[in-house]
Amino acid sequence: MEHEITLVVNGAARRVRVPGRRLLSDCLRHDLGLTGTHVGCEHGVCGCCTVLLDGEPVRSCLTFAVTVDGHEITTVEGLAGPDGMSAVQRAFAECHGLQCGFCTPGFLCTVTALLRDNPAPTDEEVVEGISGNLCRCTGYQNIVKAVHRAAELIAEET
Amino acid sequence: MKPPPFEHHAPRELGEALDVLAEVGPRGKVLAGGQSLIPMLNMRLAAPEHLVDINRIASLATVEPSTEGVTVGALARHSQVERLAGHPLLRQALRLVAHPVIRNRGTVVGSLVHADPAAELPAVLALLGGSVRLARLEGLREVGAAEFFVGPMESAVQPGELAVSAYFPSLPPRSGTAFREVARRHGDYALAGVCAVVTLDDDLHITAARVACVSVGPVPVVVDVGGLCERRPASTVDWAAVARAVREETEPEGDIHASAAYRLQLVGVLAEQALKDAAREAAGPWGSDPVGT
Ligand SMILES: Cc1cc2nc3c(=O)[nH]c(=O)nc-3n(C[C@H](O)[C@H](O)[C@H](O)COP(=O)(O)OP(=O)(O)OC[C@H]3O[C@@H](n4cnc5c(N)ncnc54)[C@H](O)[C@@H]3O)c2cc1C
Ligand code: FES
Ligand code: FES
Numbered sequence: 001m002e003h004e005i006t007l008v009v010n011g012a013a014r015r016v017r018v019p020g021r022r023l024l025s026d027c028l029r030h031d032l033g034l035t036g037t038h039v040g041c042e043h044g045v046c047g048c049c050t051v052l053l054d055g056e057p058v059r060s061c062l063t064f065a066v067t068v069d070g071h072e073i074t075t076v077e078g079l080a081g082p083d084g085m086s087a088v089q090r091a092f093a094e095c096h097g098l099q100c101g102f103c104t105p106g107f108l109c110t111v112t113a114l115l116r117d118n119p120a121p122t123d124e125e126v127v128e129g130i131s132g133n134l135c136r137c138t139g140y141q142n143i144v145k146a147v148h149r150a151a152e153l154i155a156e157e158t
Numbered sequence: 159m160k161p162p163p164f165e166h167h168a169p170r171e172l173g174e175a176l177d178v179l180a181e182v183g184p185r186g187k188v189l190a191g192g193q194s195l196i197p198m199l200n201m202r203l204a205a206p207e208h209l210v211d212i213n214r215i216a217s218l219a220t221v222e223p224s225t226e227g228v229t230v231g232a233l234a235r236h237s238q239v240e241r242l243a244g245h246p247l248l249r250q251a252l253r254l255v256a257h258p259v260i261r262n263r264g265t266v267v268g269s270l271v272h273a274d275p276a277a278e279l280p281a282v283l284a285l286l287g288g289s290v291r292l293a294r295l296e297g298l299r300e301v302g303a304a305e306f307f308v309g310p311m312e313s314a315v316q317p318g319e320l321a322v323s324a325y326f327p328s329l330p331p332r333s334g335t336a337f338r339e340v341a342r343r344h345g346d347y348a349l350a351g352v353c354a355v356v357t358l359d360d361d362l363h364i365t366a367a368r369v370a371c372v373s374v375g376p377v378p379v380v381v382d383v384g385g386l387c388e389r390r391p392a393s394t395v396d397w398a399a400v401a402r403a404v405r406e407e408t409e410p411e412g413d414i415h416a417s418a419a420y421r422l423q424l425v426g427v428l429a430e431q432a433l434k435d436a437a438r439e440a441a442g443p444w445g446s447d448p449v450g451t
Contacts, residue, residue, distance in 0.1 A: 001165060001166075003166065019163065020163070020164055020165060020166030020209065021160065021161040021162065021163050021164060021166075021199075023160070023161070023196075023200075026160075042159040042160075042197075042200045043159070043197035043200055043201065044193060044196075044197055044256075044260060047257075047259065050259055053262075056237075056262045057258075057259045057262060058259060058262050058263050059193075059259060059260065059263065061196075061200070062192050062193055062196040062197065062260075062263065063192060063196070063263065064166070064189075064192070064196070064211070066166050066168065066211070067168075067189070067192070067211055067213050069168075110259060128258070128344075129258060131257050131258075131344055131345050132256070132257025132258065132259045132260060132345060133259075
């Protein structure tokens with residue numbers, strides 16, 4: 001049986017028909033064509049499918065699209081504003097917080113929420129905050145630097 | 159890695175959920191945070207015909223602290239309980255449950271029902287002597303922690319039943335708690351873990367001491383070590399004897415992550431550490447170093 005649902009994705013209401021078993025990650029990628037959300041493990045371990053659900057980071061591979069009918073989703077495609085990339089995105093670019101980029105959408109969503117809740121995190125809080133996201137390229141050091149840099153940029157710009 | 163097909167039900171009221179659960183019986187499963195069930199569906203380890211999704215039943219998203227204890231509703235997420243429960247042991251345990259992002263979605267009650275022998279929250283419920291309230295169409299029943307955990311990944315919840323809330327009792331005055339575990343990576347399920355509660359009298363002598371151990375038996379293993387502490391101050395307790403007593407009660411199994419012998423070694427060490435931490439916390443800032451270490 002298919003369900004007709006509405007998701008508010010990056011500010012725009014999108015109607016889709018999905019079977020109950022459609023994962024939010026697949027709904028975003030296949031039904032809505034938003035392939036910025038990546039899929040690695042599909043059991044919650046790698047974090048690259050992380051999106052914001054009503055502002056809170058969640059695993060889109062461990063969420064059914066039907067469950068979040070009517071809710072707001074922000075994907076990596078929605079992080080940039082009208083003036084270009086967000087502070088978090090710019091900090092990742094500046095600090096070389098990415099290499100292949102596969103893990104990056106998940107990190108960007110996670111860190112966006114982290115800095116909103118804690119605008120000046122300690123090293124320890126950063127590491128705890130990103131502990132659920134795996135990166136096979138960077139060795140994490142530059143990601144941690146990027147989070148601190150993003151905090152600076154946000155503080156300067158507000 | 160996609161879930162098998164199922165029929166999705168999205169009740170808005172508890173009564174509606176119980177109607178569907180009664181109708182589908184053993185062919186149905188409750189979907190709460192999905193942080194354990196959806197991986198199992200993705201890996202095709204489970205294939206229920208019906209999923210009763212309780213995420214729209216707003217009346218279940220409650221955290222109600224009182225002086226006697228805290229009642230946590232079936233839709234209260236780990237992160238919400240961490241913020242609102244005001245229960246020290248629950249907070250210590252929740253910090254060890256997965257990662258912050260998983261905790262935004264996973265529920266405390268779901269973790270209890272899932273009854274993973276490596277999970278932290280079942281041990282907390284067992285240690286505190288808490289209970290779970292189960293509802294079915296015909297009525298409610300309250301199941302104590304000792305009867306709730308039946309075996310690995312098996313709780314007392316029967317087909318047609320929904321766990322509506324869990325109750326975690328508060329601690330007596332002058333009590334301290336701690337949770338210690340060893341995991342491969344922070345956020346992973348523990349190779350072995352121990353939570354402890356210690357209660358002191360006015361002279362800082364131990365009047366009660368208990369631990370609950372995870373990953374070393376089919377269900378959380380609760381060991382009362384109060385007798386071995388003999389109303390002594392923590393600094394003169396024979397901790398080696400306490401660790402031995404805890405090891406004797408557990409029956410760890412080996413797997414690819416750790417051998418049974420290693421888990422047995424860990425559980426004794428962790429029990430000593432957790433009990434000392436708890437005694438220190440119970441003594442408070444005035445009990446300067448009651449543990450003598
Ligand atoms: C990467 C990762 C790491 C994790 N690490 C840990 C860890 O270290 N420690 C830990 O404890 N957990 C860990 N978890 C699991 C997490 O805590 C889950 O949230 C929890 O076990 C289940 O809660 P849930 O709400 O997601 O339940 P679901 O996945 O929705 O359900 C789990 C089971 O319980 C049943 N169920 C759920 N709620 C009810 C109810 N109200 N009534 C009747 N039946 C119900 C379901 O039918 C299902 O069988 C991890 C998960 C992931 C993905
Ligand atoms: S794809 Fe979702 S956590 Fe790996
Ligand atoms: S940049 Fe390649 S996985 Fe992180």
